Amino acid sequence: xxxxxxxxxxxxxxxxxxxxxxxxxxxxxxxxxxxxxxxxxxxxxxxxxxxxxxxxxxxxxxxxxxxxxxxxxxxxxxxxxxxxxxxxxxxxxxxxxxxxxxxxxxxxxxxxxxxxxxxxxxxxxxxxxxxxxxxxxxxxxxxxxxxxxxxxxxxxxxxxxxxxxxxxxxxxxxxxxxxxxxxxxxxxxxxxxx
Numbered sequence: 001x002x003x004x005x006x007x008x009x010x011x012x013x014x015x016x017x018x019x020x021x022x023x024x025x026x027x028x029x030x031x032x033x034x035x036x037x038x039x040x041x042x043x044x045x046x047x048x049x050x051x052x053x054x055x056x057x058x059x060x061x062x063x064x065x066x067x068x069x070x071x072x073x074x075x076x077x078x079x080x081x082x083x084x085x086x087x088x089x090x091x092x093x094x095x096x097x098x099x100x101x102x103x104x105x106x107x108x109x110x111x112x113x114x115x116x117x118x119x120x121x122x123x124x125x126x127x128x129x130x131x132x133x134x135x136x137x138x139x140x141x142x143x144x145x146x147x148x149x150x151x152x153x154x155x156x157x158x159x160x161x162x163x164x165x166x167x168x169x170x171x172x173x174x175x176x177x178x179x180x181x182x183x184x185x186x187x188x189x190x191x192x193x194x
Contacts (some may be wrong), residue, residue: 006012052086052144053144055168058188071154072123073127077168080144098163103112107136109127109136110142112131162190
């Protein structure tokens with residue numbers, strides 16, 4: 001009987017151990033799942049932080065000083081010229097203005113180029129000559145493979161306008177699931193109206 005009681009004592013801890021095994025495995029399984037989830041989340045977050053290829057710093061362009069009041073047009077986001085480039089959903093685009101004694105208004109439009117027309121770089125010509133159509137560059141999707149963004153500076157009086165950059169708030173690809181991001185692009189544009 002004592003031997004039998006001993007077996008019961010041994011059986012009982014074994015039974016308890018069997019009940020405890022799944023809870024031990026579950027935390028390990030959960031830990032692995034949580035780590036994998038965190039790694040995936042970090043990868044997606046890092047991937048979503050990449051600035052779209054078409055959003056890069058611009059060039060330094062000064063328009064010749066003179067009595068011409070424009071409007072002056074300057075391409076600030078070039079179209080993609082090669083490779084597969086994702087479209088960019090532009091939420092807002094704002095100039096970084098360091099001087100504006102000409103009381104100029106500054107606007108941004110998306111240009112759909114006319115067939116065979118080169119990208120408008122810096123002109124005081126009509127946009128209609130370069131673009132088959134234009135639309136405001138806010139709350140719109142830029143088709144990066146062909147369209148581009150033009151900044152238009154329209155001085156109201158004699159003076160100087162200096163723009164040192166633009167801030168583009170955008171979403172791209174899977175970033176539609178995320179809050180919009182803002183890219184600060186450097187450029188140097190000067191307009192002097194005499």
